[in-house]
Amino acid sequence: MDFHQRxxxxxxxxxxxKIAGLLxxxxxxxxxxxxxYNSIAFFLHFKPADFLTDTQWNPGNxxxxxxxILPLLVSTCLVTAGAMILAIPLGICTAxxxxxxxxxxxxxxxxxxxxxxxxxxxxxxxxxGIVIVGPGIAKLFGIQSGLNALNxxxxxxxxxxxxxxxVAEDAIHAVPLSYREGSYALGANRWATLFKITxxxxxxxxIAAIMLGMGRALGETMTVLMATGNVAAFPKGxxxxxxxxxxxxxxxxxxxxxxxxxxFALFAIAAVLFIITLAVNLLGESAINKVRKFQ
Amino acid sequence: MTNNKKLSTEGLxxxxxxxxxxxxxxxxxxxxxxxxxxxxxxxxxxxxxxxFNRLHDLLDYVKITGKVMIDDxxxxxxxxxxxxxxxxxxxxxxxxxxFPKNIYDNIAYGLKVNNTDPYRIPQLVEQSLRxxxxxxxxxxxxxxxxxQLSGGQQQRLCIARAVALRPEVILMDEPCSALDPFSSLxxxxxxxxxxxxxxxxxxxxxxxxxxxxxDYTAFMYLGQLIxxxxxxxxxxxxxHDLTKNYVTGHFG
Ligand SMILES: Nc1ncnc2c1ncn2[C@@H]1O[C@H](COP(=O)(O)OP(=O)(O)OP(=O)(O)O)[C@@H](O)[C@H]1O
Ligand SMILES: [Mg+2]
Numbered sequence: 250m251d252f253h254q255r256x257x258x259x260x261x262x263x264x265x266x267k268i269a270g271l272l273x274x275x276x277x278x279x280x281x282x283x284x285x286y287n288s289i290a291f292f293l294h295f296k297p298a299d300f301l302t303d304t305q306w307n308p309g310n311x312x313x314x315x316x317x318i319l320p321l322l323v324s325t326c327l328v329t330a331g332a333m334i335l336a337i338p339l340g341i342c343t344a345x346x347x348x349x350x351x352x353x354x355x356x357x358x359x360x361x362x363x364x365x366x367x368x369x370x371x372x373x374x375x376x377x378g379i380v381i382v383g384p385g386i387a388k389l390f391g392i393q394s395g396l397n398a399l400n401x402x403x404x405x406x407x408x409x410x411x412x413x414x415x416v417a418e419d420a421i422h423a424v425p426l427s428y429r430e431g432s433y434a435l436g437a438n439r440w441a442t443l444f445k446i447t448x449x450x451x452x453x454x455x456i457a458a459i460m461l462g463m464g465r466a467l468g469e470t471m472t473v474l475m476a477t478g479n480v481a482a483f484p485k486g487x488x489x490x491x492x493x494x495x496x497x498x499x500x501x502x503x504x505x506x507x508x509x510x511x512x513f514a515l516f517a518i519a520a521v522l523f524i525i526t527l528a529v530n531l532l533g534e535s536a537i538n539k540v541r542k543f544q
Numbered sequence: 545m546t547n548n549k550k551l552s553t554e555g556l557x558x559x560x561x562x563x564x565x566x567x568x569x570x571x572x573x574x575x576x577x578x579x580x581x582x583x584x585x586x587x588x589x590x591x592x593x594x595x596f597n598r599l600h601d602l603l604d605y606v607k608i609t610g611k612v613m614i615d616d617x618x619x620x621x622x623x624x625x626x627x628x629x630x631x632x633x634x635x636x637x638x639x640x641x642x643f644p645k646n647i648y649d650n651i652a653y654g655l656k657v658n659n660t661d662p663y664r665i666p667q668l669v670e671q672s673l674r675x676x677x678x679x680x681x682x683x684x685x686x687x688x689x690x691x692q693l694s695g696g697q698q699q700r701l702c703i704a705r706a707v708a709l710r711p712e713v714i715l716m717d718e719p720c721s722a723l724d725p726f727s728s729l730x731x732x733x734x735x736x737x738x739x740x741x742x743x744x745x746x747x748x749x750x751x752x753x754x755x756x757x758x759d760y761t762a763f764m765y766l767g768q769l770i771x772x773x774x775x776x777x778x779x780x781x782x783x784h785d786l787t788k789n790y791v792t793g794h795f796g
Binding site for chain 2: 429430432433434436445
């Protein structure tokens with residue numbers, strides 16, 4: 250290939266990558282604009298203050314429809330928080346065990362199993378919630394139905410575990426051996442080395458793992474729709490049925506008449522979810538940057 | 545050599561997988577003296593140092609046979625925990641490896657895991673930083689990430705971290721390789737200071753440094769201990785041709 254030909258192929262490839270990049274930005278921007286456009290349409294019909302402070306989500310009431318996001322928002326946060334309380338310690342301990350203590354053989358068995366867990370479709374996990382976890386919870390706490398926030402949390406924890414474990418294990422594994430050697434040489438035992446040196450050194454990666462897991466839990470729809478009972482009221486605790494933002498959109502979008510206030514309202518709550526996910530990501534990012542200074 | 549032997553090996557062999565690295569090493573390192581370990585790159589100096597504090601335990605493909613003793617204790621006795629051994633033997637690594645923490649915590653960490661009285665930690669941190677000639681440079685920024693120090697400062701921090709624990713033995717793997725001549729001399733002063741209460745083993749490629757600093761010198765070649773004696777003997781009257789060529793710089 251002579252010089253000009255090479256320059257030509259260079260240019261073509263540069264254009265292809267540029268187009269691909271622009272396309273992605275375009276799609277993201279398009280989604281954002283669509284959400285915003287429809288949300289604005291909603292707020293022309295419904296006061297933003299009421300949207301944020303009303304304690305009822307009651308769109309079916311034709312004479313006096315209410316679109317208060319609070320019960321849905323609280324439901325989403327409750328289920329996600331519960332999932333993270335379960336999944337973060339479990340995930341990080343598993344990752345630490347895998348990377349620091351498990352034998353090579355155990356690793357080669359466990360890792361693919363954990364990755365397979367990620368491949369289970371969310372509908373199947375939802376089934377698990379209805380058939381096993383739900384009745385189990387009902388029996389354990391002596392309540393009528395196990396379709397509640399706790400059920401959703403357990404299932405979402407299961408679903409976010411593979412992500413958390415895989416990313417956290419990579420992060421722990423990437424900690425240079427020289428840090429560990431330095432710690433052992435000072436007479437530290439393996440626990441002090443793990444908790445005071447290795448895990449702190451892996452912290453940016455661990456935060457990333459948690460953020461990804463949390464993103465997974467926040468956005469998951471089918472499982473919570475099947476397992477949490479879908480009652481759009483303020484939950485008093487983990488044993489109440491809840492209706493998350495995602496489940497609300499999935500359930501109601503199919504039935505709502507086009508371009509009604511209710512229709513636009515669903516875009517507005519989607520926009521709120523979008524903002525929360527964005528905030529979680531930005532917070533994680535800034536935490537990672539703060540920790541990175543030390544490595 | 546009538547001194548007490550602090551560290552000693554007998555018939556020590558070490559293999560990385562199938563590779564035979566240390567070959568039948570027998571050495572007795574005298575107490576409260578400075579012993580220099582010299583020899584060409586790759587001859588096994590670092591490997592020998594690491595057998596003394598059982599750092600090879602971290603790798604599963606290392607095989608060690610023979611005897612390694614500290615005083616009258618067999619370091620590889622299955623009944624003895626590596627943690628106990630390592631509390632008695634400090635180490636400064638060939639490459640500076642400060643922890644990803646701030647300067648203060650780098651030293652405080654070792655003190656904490658050795659159950660030092662928390663009230664004494666600030667004072668001990670300062671003392672060890674002074675001893676390693678780092679205090680004046682860092683006293684106003686003890687909370688700064690250690691990684692932002694220069695390479696030589698990092699190495700002095702690692703020395704401070706080791707001496708803060710007052711171990712019986714300090715193993716130093718080329719502690720001055722990242723330092724300018726002036727700081728090197730200061731570190732040498734520190735090491736001389738340490739000799740009063742510790743046994744020091746120092747790997748060095750710098751023949752002048754070995755002569756200035758050490759009481760005894762061991763010359764290693766291809767995993768074997770070729771010659772071991774007082775530094776004077778080794779440099780002025782080596783018994784072995786290999787040693788002679790090496791210390792006079794006519795090597796290879
Ligand atoms: N972790 C390891 N795994 C396998 N082989 C190793 C390992 N560490 C060292 N070796 C090998 O053991 C031999 C001795 O290495 P060692 O680091 O002890 O040399 P050295 O005398 O310290 O050299 P230098 O002066 O360059 O530091 C070398 O051939 C090296 O390749
Ligand atoms: Mg070496």
